[in-house]
Amino acid sequence: MSSLHRTGLFGKGMLGFGYAFLYLPILILIIFSFNSSRISTVWSGFSFKWYIALFKDDAMLNAAWVSLKVAFASATVSVILATLAAMVLTRFRPFRGRTLFGALITAPLVMPEVVTALSLLLMFTTVSGFFGTSSKGMLSIFLAHVTFTMAFVTVVLSSRLAELDKSLEEAAMDLGANRVKVFFVITLPIIMPALVSGWLLAFTLSLDDVVIASFVSGPSATTLPMKIFSTVRLGPNPKINALASLLVMLVAQAAVIGWYIMQRQEKRRLRDIQLALKEG
């Protein structure tokens, strides 16, 4: 009994240590975002002043707005392209160069970001030289983000499509729906959860990318991560602490809501199965 108890204590200790390792830095960040002192490391009283300062900082809000716009647009386009790519990879009869196609699509996953960023920059510069227009701005960030997030979304979607029972699509075709109809009426609705998570993944990736955005953007467009990075480089800034705390709160809320919805669905599913078995 006593040895069990000790193991319990040890286990709890390890768990506490793990949590501390993961969440202590974030906790400190949140605490110091309410610090009234300008110096981040000294606590001198509770205050909302950095939050207020943050909402008065137009450059910061602008950057956040740019980031959201880019993330929204690039995630949407990336999901559309990735769906097409995943359909080609999983539903087309084997064709010449399919393996190569699959490898090329997912290459950005393993490519160092700097390489992706640099090559995109070179391409945009060449293209703008050709057309004689300035290419660097929100459009170039958007295009770059589509390119690199598409790889991730393709992986998510093709694994979902690969495990989808093909007889579902065959059954729909058997009942008189042509291929296009089958895709929109059967395939898409069934893989919708994967599409949503693919979109969220792309959105998140785009929202926190700093390397690629820094390479391909010009002076006309600054994303939030770029702004944060350039601000912090000049020394710790309590405003950034406030911003980061807001982001943490947002993410935590989304996670809790997601968990709650999933749990409720799972409970309902289990209840339905039990009901069916009882009547069956």
Next chain:
Amino acid sequence: MAANPEAVRPERSAADERYVFIDDVTKEFDGFVAVDDVSLSIRKGEIFALLGGSGCGKSTLLRCLAGFEKPTTGRILLDGQPMNDLPPYERPINMMFQSYALFPHMTVEQNVAFGLKQDGMPKPDIKRRVEEMLNLVQMVKFAGRKPHQLSGGQQQRVALARSLAKSPKLLLLDEPMGALDKKLRSQMQLELVNIVEKLGVTCVMVTHDQEEAMTMATRIALMDSGRIRQVGTPDEIYEQPTSRFAAEFIGSVNIIEGVIKDDEKDFVTIQSAALAHLIHIGHGISGFEGQRVNFALRPEKITVTKDEPADAHNKAQGVIEDIAYFGSHSVFHVRLPSGTRLMAHFANRKRWASENFTWTDKVWLSWGDNAGVVLPA
């Protein structure tokens, strides 16, 4: 339980005889021949089973009928219409999938209505037809449920209703009982046959389960490595197999190898190293003296006795080596002096084990003149 074709269709025209006509169909995948030069005629209104082990080509043939695979060579005709160039969604053929393939995001009602909607049927008509189909399979009160809220048997009923809703000219069943447990299976077999017969729809099913094929089908095509080995009614295939493969695939059988000794017009005798006495066949066969043959004898055709039978042939003495008890009958594994083991059924008419034969008992096995089948070696 098996469907009776004569009762369903008293008279048949030549076109009805060839309602589904599979003409020299071959299907190759990258050099692997899945279906090898198969020709079949399936009658209107019959339940036809493609029976065979895994990889015998039965599923590929079914998929060729449905339109998911295109035959490499050969033609498929349905009611005189060539099917080869029609995509699945333009064929008057519907299929019930092994996994049922119910659309998980639609209710039972929407699932059954799906095919009708594709045809552009007016909404009130769809509603009426769906209700009619759900009535047929007794699933009306589940109309609003999603597939995951149904048990396996209920899902199967919905899948059946969905595949029958468009009144297809041909219904395909892919391992229809594959996903059900044994008890539900025999009940659903009967029910499915009743429904299909009630509607008079022509039906081709694929199964690896010989019992299922025998129970449900009017005729069976036995397939092996892409070819048809034998086509016939269940009792034809069971009682008159034309090959050792057919005899062994369906039910259990004793195969005794031997040589034709006398080949007369009205009887034949076979000498076998396994038996001390001759095998006597009560009718002529197409063979010649000295030909090597296999004599196939079903266990239930053998009589087990304590005393030696009076006849000079069709008997063997041996020792009971193993007994498999099935309740209604037991299967004795009897070892002959030659070392050959024969299986014989013994009906358990008496309740007390002490009155029956037991291990190491010496028994006589005997069979009638027409009990077995002579097969080419």
